[in-house]
Amino acid sequence: MADYLLSIMTFFPLLGILVLLFLPRDNGGLLKGFTLAVSLITFAISLPLAFDNVFTTSGGMHYREFYQWINIGDFFQMNYNLGVDGISLWLVMLTTFIVPITVLSTWNAVDKNIKGFMAMLLLLETGMLGAFVSLDLFLFYIFWELMLIPMYFLIGIWGGQNRIYAAVKFFIYTAVGSLLMLVAIIFVYYFAVQSGAPMNGFGIQELYKLDLPYNAQFWLFLAFGFSFAIKVPMFPLHTWLPDAHTEAPTAGSVILAAVLLKMGTYGYVRFAMPLFPEALPTFIPFLAFLSVVGIIYGSLVAMMQDDIKKLVAYSSVAHLGFVMLGVFSLNLQGLAGGMIQMINHGISTGALFLIVGFLYERRHTRLITEFGGVATKMPIFATIFMIVTFSSIGLPGTNGFVGEFLALMGAFQSSLRWYAVFATTGVILAAVYMLWVYQRVMFGKVTNPKNENLKDLSVREIIIMLPLLLFIFWIGIFPNTFFSKMNPAMEQMLIQMGANPVAVVEPATSETHAPAHSATPATQADGHK
Amino acid sequence: MYSNLWLIPFFPLVGAIFNGLFGKKIKNEAAIGGIATGLMFLSFLVATQNLFKLIGDTEKVHELVMASWINVGNFQLNWEFLLDPLSAVMIMVVTGVGTLIHLYSIGYMHGEEGYYRFFSYMNLFAFAMLMLVLGGNALVMFIGWEGVGLCSYLLIGYYYEKKSASTAANKAFIVNRVGDFGFLCGLLTLFWALADKGVWTLNFVKIAESGHLLESGGLLITVVTLCFFLGATGKSAQIPLFTWLPDAMEGPTPVSALIHAATMVTAGVYMIARMNGLFAMAPATMMTIAIVGGLTAFFAATIGLAQNDIKRVLAYSTVSQLGYMFLAMGVGAFSAGIFHLMTHAFFKACLFLGSGSVIHGLHHAYHHAHLHDDPQDMRNMGGLRKKMPITFITFLVSTIAISGIPLFSGFFSKDEILWWSFGSTRGHWMLWVLGAAAAGMTAFYMFRLVFMTFFGEQKTAARAKDHIPESPFTITIPLMVLGFFAVVGGYIGVPKILGGVNRFDAFLAPVFEQAQHLNEIHAHGTHATEYTLMAISVAIAIVGIFTAWVMYIKNPELPGQFVAKFASAHKVIFNKWYIDELYDFLFVNPCKKIGTFLWRGIDVKIVDGVVNGCAWVVKGIGTGLRYTQSGYLYNYAVAMVIGAVVIVGYFIF
Amino acid sequence: MEAILFYLTATVAILSAFFVTKCRNPVNSALNLVTTFLCLAVFYVMLESPFMAAIQIMVYAGAIMVLIVFVIMLLNLGLTVKTRYSHGLATSGFLSALVLLITTYMVRAGEATGIGGDVTSEVISSYGHTELIGKAMFVDFLLPFEIASILLLVAIVGAVILSKREV
């Protein structure tokens, strides 16, 4: 089981689709229940990863799976090359964790073509998981593109008024970036082949060891970075996001926010930065600048939105700015902050989208002006919304704070100090837009008669939110659960990025270095089996 | 030894969670209030026990590590508590005053919707505040720091159906966040600065130990401390971030007493005191703090002169008194500042609760008479001393205390601050002037308040006049206790010059002495000077009281004439120097405008415009090219010939 | 002598080719085309390829032209000459001039370097052109020849299908 864990996990949803196709199309409950079961089983399959202590000691790849897939001699080789390390671990967990929640959230929201919807959700899950566990650039690219398709349909078929525009925009926007990345991937491969470096298909671990000339790294980083920047999205490549989020059905928005955006940031951490470390210093000021602009810009624009969902969408731009800033600070604190902020954003913004979804299901509008005084009618909802709001603001004790703080801390310790100062203003702005919207929606008297009969959250809806709330506090209070498994991998990654992870002072941390180095030959051996 | 320290914040947390989750089910108000108050009292008991233990202990600084929190590389952060004399004083104030206010609330909040919610928030606040003061490192402190902001937000917005309440709540939180921005910047810069020297820590004790690694008076330390100070101004309502506090009076009165008088707003003072070692190393910052504190004391007092809302007067008074504390911090009188913090907690809480009692009574009366007059407007009051004797007496006592009349607690603390501001190595006589002027005004407007409320004719509408009751015991008992402390609270810190031993100073000495010593901060001057200054300040206070008596008792037409004469000045003061409007003009409106511009202008038009423009151009080119496909054979043949000619021609020529 | 014949015939060929493009009446064009074909036949003779000259006349001038004229007559096009029978004169003229420029330049600048084959005038006169053609066709180019038969088959079938009246 453990040997094939990643494959089973990745393709289990696909298996689910096969069964799903033969279920009667009219029985919505059965379809949803089945999908929920599939996603829960997938989650269960992935659970051993979260409890595996091997990640705390070694930053290398674990749960490796390696098969030759396409091998055309001197043309190219692609391998089915899976593995997971501390960096992808929690993103995998986040994915398997969030999908059942989204399935639950569709219970009343989706009534059109349920079978298709569920199939798309499961397909999306396979795509996301595959992208996180791929160690072969080619395989990664396939999963990366595979995610696009179900998301396109989710937005386009089950979306709102302007869904077609949003879906097509989403698709083409992201595809432009990823196609350029494809060129870069191919280039790296042939460069490596021609340089005679030991290769293992498009395996990134071998590609990490490449010594590309600066000029090539520059362009390659540009291509990779561009693609990932669109996905993140970084200013000014973000305009697909508000549209996609606003039009997508709740489940789509949640997954988009929680996982799909992480593909971009993950891509930076896993591919763009460690593969092209020499180009990194050239780009970092620029990218950090964009991140900071994203934080401030996203916040200011979010502030003035009249559609709650759009507001949350723009807030994502700001949040991911923190992630990127942390990652670009190239030290352990910043990277850890960025990584945990990815999870946080997934949880908090996912929860916000669910919350907007709850409102939308009840009132079929998301305009802030349509609401007001909802707190009187929906006290439980108000409480949950409040907690999530503060998590999103980054109140200490909630998850948001840990991520933001570490990201900023990392940035302050790096050359990005001045950027970080400006980024910190995002802390103020986040409070401004979130509290303002909260006030306008929840507080005040019920002025709109349509809000008189709002029902508070149902048990199902509370169940959806509870796990998210749990993690909001868990990460806020015991983030070490996560850091302990991320640290070794992050250190190794930072070394790969050409950065000194920490000025090693205490002997305690130098111990964790040792396995990081020794893991390298082990993985090399894996590659040639 | 001090391993039960965690219980102090833990009890209120339990109360908060319990009431928050199950309060709605419990219909019994007494049970809800009782649980909350009881848990606060338990916490108070533990705090007292620890205080006495600490007093008896020779080792004055104790850390308690609970668990590891964030552990990333060299950055290792724990959940840890710190008990030293400073935090001991703070926990006593918080739990003590907190318990009383909880008790008070049981009666005061009677019949309110969301009773459980109120107590849950109050307990949560107590928890946060205790985390703030007990936090062993800057981040645990920051949890409390933001936590009190959150609770303040929740409690100000308690009447969330009122627009003004929720707006005030937002304002409070957001302005606090501006301060937090400073705090975070300071913290992160400090961390980096220390990490640069090889010390990876946010632990207060370690920071204090390694503060000397930084250049004293250098740019770095100045920036760090200024950032921290910005944080403090936010939390403690100093210039320029004081505007939220008067608005915060939208919350229920116990909230004002607890949060916006006794505890939360003093967090900034506490924080500076906590980091005194760093601040002492940055004279420029210290001077800034002193000036800002002095100015705040002065300006808030001027605004207080003209307000008619009973709670707003108290709010400006609070701002003004906080200004004193900052003045103290700025001139290096750390223990004096903390001393004033404590005495202020007693008398200001008492004042707020007293005003709450008045409001409660009037509200009751209006309710009875079906009137909708504003129960907080002093112009509707008057002559209440007979109706509410206990309230009146405790209120009067506290007013005397705040005015700085000798033998009352406020006198000792305020006077020590004034003395330091004059005589400290970091002081200046102008600071003293500011402080003294503020003291005079304080005496004036506080007595104006007393006179308007309790003396003279009853101006309450006739129907309600006779229905003003004295408040119930749950309200008056806390009043009496606090009134008692407002009188005697000062005696633990009687200065040497008045024959005391200043036990308070001595108790806090381990925290501040080293920094004061290292940076040569001490007050110097002859006893004569000190006596003179003391006399002057007392005189000023008495003049203030007398003026108030003249204007509001003896000759009630005078204020009207006065206002008429200085109409414009009064208008400025009445409208709080137009600070709110200024901020709206400077920050709020531009932000909104920029936001709208960024969205409608940049985002939609330019950024998205470029994207859609690309699509449009591509499509346009496509449509254009499409018309080359004319359907006429001739054109196709021409294209082919052109193609062939160009291809062949290019390569053969 | 040869030169005179060449230039004379060339002039005629060019003129008649030009008239193919210029005559309003398609029948006239067709007749001019026949003239061109005949001129080319003359050249073929000059180039010692009598067999080619013969089939030029038979296949081209005979069969194909007859077919064309037949169709012209069938469609009665001779009488339905429109007022504007040509268009794009400027563009076409310019382009054709360019084509002319390029082709002539190419011929003049380039060089027909392929020489040294074994078929010389002597060989032709001793074997006879027809035999040489036959030999080349059935020995060296048998396959193309067979393909040509398929081509003709396809053309016949196609023509039949396309011009049938009913399905």
Place this chain on the structure above:
Amino acid sequence: MITVNHYMLLSAILFSIGTFGVLTRKNAIVIFMCIEVMLNSVNLTFIAVSRHVGNMDGQIFVFFVMTVAAAEAAVGLALMIAFFRNSDSIDVDDFNMLKW
């Protein structure tokens, strides 16, 4: 002395004239005839070059070009007739149902 270049030049001229005709004429049959002119010019080149080179390949090629011309003529004229039946015209400007 008439060299192969003379023939090739002549062929080039004829080729251009053919092109000109294809480009200018509207009548489909005339266009077809102009294409025949082009093919014939190529034939001339082939035969001239064939003699110049001294092998028979070019001549054979001409032979096949003629075959092709015949086949195309058959099919092309059949198409024209079919078109004419439907739209009563073989003006190429009337081939404009399909465009853009």
Place this chain on the structure above:
Amino acid sequence: MENLVQEAIQNVNLQAIMPSLVLCVFGMVLLMVSVFSKRGSTTHVAWLSIVALVVTGFVSLSGWNNPQAGFAGSVLLDNFATFFSMICLVAAGLTILMSDDYLRREGFPVSEYYPLILFTTAGAMWMASGTDLMTIFLGLEVLSVSLYVLAGFFRTQTRSNEAGLKYFFLGAFSTGFLLYGVALLYAVTGTTKIDGIAAYVQANPASAMNTMFIAGGLLLLVGFLFKIAAAPFHMWTPDVYQGAPTPITAFMSAGPKAAAFAALMRVTIVGLEGLQSELTALFWVLAVLTMTVGNFIALSQKDLKRMLAYSSISHAGYAMVGLVAWNEIGLSAILFYMLVYTFMNMGAFAVLILIGKKGEDNLTLDGIAGLGYKKPILGVVLTIFLFSLMGLPPTAGFIGKFYIFSGAIKAGYIWLAVLGVLNSAVSLYYYLRVMVQMYFKDPEEDFSWVTINVPTAISIIISVVGVLYLGIVPGSVIQLAKLAGF
């Protein structure tokens, strides 16, 4: 005379032409059969021609890894030719499968249709296997003449007439250029054999500078570029594709195009190696131009057949990238790409055939609104084909593009690859629009006329399987393409 016959027989190598021979024999037999069969009954001819194609397929495959030359160097049946022959056979097979019902629906059940397709395929095979320009030329003509007929096959429909005529005129016109090119090459090298030309240039490097040689080579290419519909010789494509009977459109976009690529590749790579630098520059420009023109114009198309026509132009552009690369990967990628393209494009056309009404006026974007709901299976397969055409994994189209661009990048043509992928990004838009109509719009019609007949269904299934198989486990076929490449 005896001698001559002997000599002639020596040159004959039937094995080298066996597949096309089988096909032609079958074609002629089928012509006879159609003469004697009842009017309007074509099904048996269709199935017989399928049999013919299968038999030919086996015959072809038996020649794998067993190169056969013959007819005095006129033909070489090597792996390259076999691979392309297989593509053409597949294309022809799929065409025939989707034709039968279609012809009946459109009221043209004429059984000569099938032999013509077989002859076309035979012509395509000669193009792929010809090593003498004469063979290639005649193969091309067999192919073209049949296609002229097939394009204008619906002789009572003006649209079909027009398509046939346009194709005919432009085809004949381009033949003129091609022949002129051959003549010039012949003038310079004295031979029409491809390897002869190459050998001559090798021996006389100076002739690569000979304007006649350059012009001849380029004019020859013009003829082929016309067939593969490369810009600016592409302009016939949309009109002809739109007007021709849909199965023929599908066929033209796959089989003959592949054959033209085969000829083009053999001529350029083997024969015109001396012009490599010029030709790569030319192909570079033309590839970009072709894909850009195709994609950009397709954006504003409403008619699905016409849109796919433009898309096929752009795909020709992608395939040309492999020629620019001029290396083993790029060239074998063309083989692979043409195979992939056959499956995905013909599959898409097959779906269109099924959903078309008589006359096919409903094959517009608006006409397929809500198709995905009314006919879910057709919707899904069309979606798969469209994703493949877009080049998204895990479909064959992705692998094809990857393979092609790999060649270009390996050869250092990074900007070409970038322009290529940007182009395919543009192309996403119009493919997505089809899906938008299918899934994001509510159905306006009930598509009740759509009946799924077995042969077309088989062709769709084959295409889907092909697209997915080549998309997920393409290794073995890429291996074959590698062996087949030069």
